[in-house]
Amino acid sequence: MASHSTASAVPAPAVSGRRKRPPSERGFLFTALAPPFFLLICFYVYPTVFNVENSLTDLSLFGLRDGGEWIGLENYVELMTSPDFRRVVWNTVVWLTVVGVSVRIVLGLALAFLLNSATLKRWRLSTISRILLIVPWATPPVVAIIVWRWLLDPRVGAVNAALISLGIIDQPIAFLATAGWVWPAVITIITWNTLPLVTLTFMASLQSLPHELIEAAEIDGASKWQVMRYVYIPHLKPAIVIMVLMSTFWTFNNFIYIWLTTGAGPGTYTNVMATEIYIKAFIEGRLGYSSAAGVVMATIMTIFGLIYLRVIAERELKEEGEA
Amino acid sequence: MTHDKIARRTFIAGASAAGVALSAPAVHAQQPVTITFRFNDPEAPQLRAALDEFERANPAIKVTMQRVSWADAQQQFLREAATGTAPDVAQLAFVWPRAFGGARALKPLDEFVRRGIGVRGWDDFVARDLAVGADGAIYGVPWTTDTFAIYYNKEMLSAAGVSAFPTDWEALRAASQAVQQRTGKSGWAFPAGSCGTPSIWFFLNYYWWGKGPGLVDRNPDGRFRISMTAQEIQDGFDYYNRYLQEGHNPRASLSVCLWGAPEVVEGMVAGNIAMCSVPDPVAIEIATKWQQRNPGRPLPFASAPHPAGPNGSKTHLGGRMLGMGSSTRYPEQAWKLIEFLNKPDPTFTRHYTNYTPAQLAALEARTWTPDLLGFPAQLRTARSWGAYGTGPVTIPFMWNAVGRAAGSAFIGEKTPAQSAQELHDALTRELARTQR
Incomplete structure (x- = not known):
């Protein structure tokens, strides 16, 4: 009622909530928005539409000049009924993404707390620890992978040499060629190279936490666990939400770590969606089929992103805003 | 006055433009043409020296050498050809010209070949069938040829009690096992890893071809069929799996994919591996490093053909071809380069010395060092890829699928029987899809 009476007293533009923009302002907005829209259409919309179109053809690497023939949803049917593709999806979702991201988030949190701890500051190790933390992040993935491949090599690798000299194993382990070890080894490499960003993000969030809050909780008799549960974690929630989302996108789409570390092997043991797309397109020459796999991959990520933002991120960020 | 000035200016400008236009062809003729040559083998400095020699002999042609790894060379070339940016001359695998010709990525060379090529002409080249497309046109000139033979350390085999090199597959496995049992070193440490182009593809085919049919064959009616049973495929998986299970090929070999990998070369040079199956350039590399x-x-090295089955000792006739990109603007210059590189002297006598020209005259004239005598013996029994190259299921598809199926069996991801059956099913599906 109140709003109704207020609305009647105010001129028309305020009632609708939409003010008619003067032509000059519209022109400015159009001019400002046109270049990014143009770029989006050129570099995102067009390639996406082109890829979807290709996925409905039998386009081959050997027939690029002629183009592919329309085969409707055949590629999608083949994908959905292929046991190999189901295995690829499983590897991508469970091993690469769920396990990989979880390890990174948990270790990132632990490391952030450690680097933010008073003990490190007391021993004047904070700065050097932070510098050391940056080193893996500053290492290009290709270099990191080559170094780790040598470290894990069963013949000359330092990891095997150390384990043997410590008496933990008596025979070297082919970490990147043994079914039981290859996924942990790959996740170790990815984690080593990408953990610093996660840790730094959490550290930045931790450092913005007012110390008075912790002191107040401690004065109120809160245990360390309760401080963690009711002060630190709620404060870190927005950072965790964002890092989970970003890490999931990066990891799910990742190609380089798997391809350069294992070549999607041994066998098909570490074949993920990105490597499957590459194999189908550039080794087997089936561009149409790999386009279909790409569409499925993008769809899975879009659905994940929407659900995540809608259900989890929105709630968490809203709670944070209200707080 | 002004009118006169304009007229004079117009005259001078017109005369200058005409002069530039008339002199342009002369200037163009004086400037060397630059062509590109795509080279994928490791011997880049040696090839560059050969190209320098070509440039000195042909001052009007400059050659830019491009490098791409073999693993990426096929798709890179096809993508470039589709957009008209492929190199003028490219080094190709033996089995590529037919498919590339079909993709219109290579220029037909019939007109050039008719002018004459090589020491004794076109008929003297080996593997000419692989150079010809489905339309009958010539799309490549065979450049080098090789095959795999077993290169082994005589002293290590002798220490293992093996006096004569084994001639059947089971004896080879026994010799490999004896090396491990008597010396503690590896026997035949073949690369067993999975990747897009795994070595195990070759070794499995040698085993299958020696014992029976290949994966794909051609019917009398011209259609193709999968000519092996799942059981026959599995026999190959089982054979090589035993090396790993018995430990004379260490499980570390599961992380090695390529035949000339540093692990293989270094293992042979350091005396940690007794045998390897490699083409002669890799054997020469091992011998050179050892010396x-x-x-x-x-x-301490010698070479021998692979073991024989009922069909004899069968390996593939491999090698490189040279082709001309379909969009080249300088076909005459490109052909000059192909001609030059195919002359045994100086390319093979001074620069690309680890390789054998793919011409019978040059093959007959080649002298082999004693440690390499197994290679000419193996070349005599090597076979063409045949239906693999001419059939609808592409070699890259089979290469990848066979390597991954074998890898799954080797690491225990699947049983050899399951892996073999799945491979058989995948090949059957692919044949049905591509032959319809």
């Missing part, structure tokens, strides 16, 4: 580390000592 550098052991100056004055007699070379």
Whole structure:
């Protein structure tokens, strides 16, 4: 009622909530928005539409000049009924993404707390620890992978040499060629190279936490666990939400770590969606089929992103805003 | 006055433009044409020296050498050809010209070949069938040829009690096992890893071809069929799996994919591996490195053909071809380069010395060092890829699928029987899809 009476007293533009923009302002907005829209259409919309179109053809690497023939949803049917593709999806979702991201988030949190701890500051190790933390992040993935491949090599690798000299194993382990070890080894490499960003993000969030809050909780008799549960974690929630989302996108789409570390092997043991797309397109020459796999991959990520933002991120960020 | 000035200016400008236009062809003719040559083998400095020699002999042509790894060379070339940016001359695998010709990525060379090529002409080249497309046109000129033979350390085999090199597959496995049991070193440490182009593809085919049919064959009616049973495929998986299970090929070999990998070369040079199956350029590399580390000592290596089955000792006739990109603007210059590179002297006598020209005249004239005598013996029994190259299921598809199926069996991801059956099903599906 109140709003109704207020609305009647105010001129028309305020009632609708939409003010008619003067032509000059519209022109400015159009001019400002046109270049990014143009770029989006050129570099995102067009390639996406082109890829979807290709996925409905039998386009081959050997027939690029002629183009592919329309085969409707055949590629999608083949994908959905292929046991190999189901295995690829499983590897991508469970091993690469769920396990990989979880390890990174948990270790990132632990490391952030450690680097933010008073003990490190007391021993004047904070700065050097932070510098050391940056080193893996500053290492290009290709270099990191080559170094780790040598470290894990069963013949000359330092990891095997150390384990043997410590008496933990008596025979070297082919970490990147043994079914039981290859996924942990790959996740170790990815984690080593990408953990610093996660840790730094959490550290930045931790450092913005007012110390008075912790002191107040401690004065109120809160245990360390309760401080963690009711002060630190709620404060870190927005950072965790964002890092989970970003890490999931990066990891799910990742190609380089798997391809350069294992070549999607041994066998098909570490074949993920990105490597499957590459194999189908550039080794087997089936561009149409790999386009279909790409569409499925993008769809899975879009659905994940929407659900995540809608259900989890929105709630968490809203709670944070209200707080 | 002004009118006169304009007229004079117009005259001078017109005369200058005409002069530039008339002199342009002369200037163009004086400037060397630059062509590109795509080279994928490791011997880049040696090839560059050969190209320098070509440039000195042909001052009007400059050659830019491009490098791409073999693993990426096929898709890179096809993508470039589709957009008209492929190199003028490219080094190709033996089995590529037919498919590339079909993709219109290569220029037909019939007109050039008719002018004459090589020491004794076109008929003297090996593997000419692989150079011809489905339309009958010539799309490549065979450049080098090789095959795999077993290169082994005589002293290590002798220490294992093996006096004569085994001639059947089971005896080879027994010799490999004896090396491990008697010396503690590896026997035949073949690369067993999975990747897009795994070595195990070759070794499995040698085993299958020696014992029976290949994966794909051609019917009398011209259609193709999968000519092996799942059981026959599995026999190959089982054979090589035993090396890993018995430990004379260490499980570390599961992380090695390529035949000339540093692990293989270094293992042979250091005396940690007794045998390897490699093409002769890799054997020469091993011998050279060994001699550098052991100056004055007699070379402990020898070579022998692969074991024989009922069909004899069968390996593939491999090698490289040279092709011309379909969009080249300088076909005459490109052909000059192809002609030059195919002359045994100086390319093979001074620069690309680890390789054998793909011409019978040059093959007959080649002298082999004693440790390499197994290679010419193996070349005599090597077979063409045949239906693999001419059939609808592409070699890259089979190469990848066979390597991954074998890898799954080797690491225990699947049983050899399951892996073999799945491979058989995948090949059958692919044949049905591509032959319809």
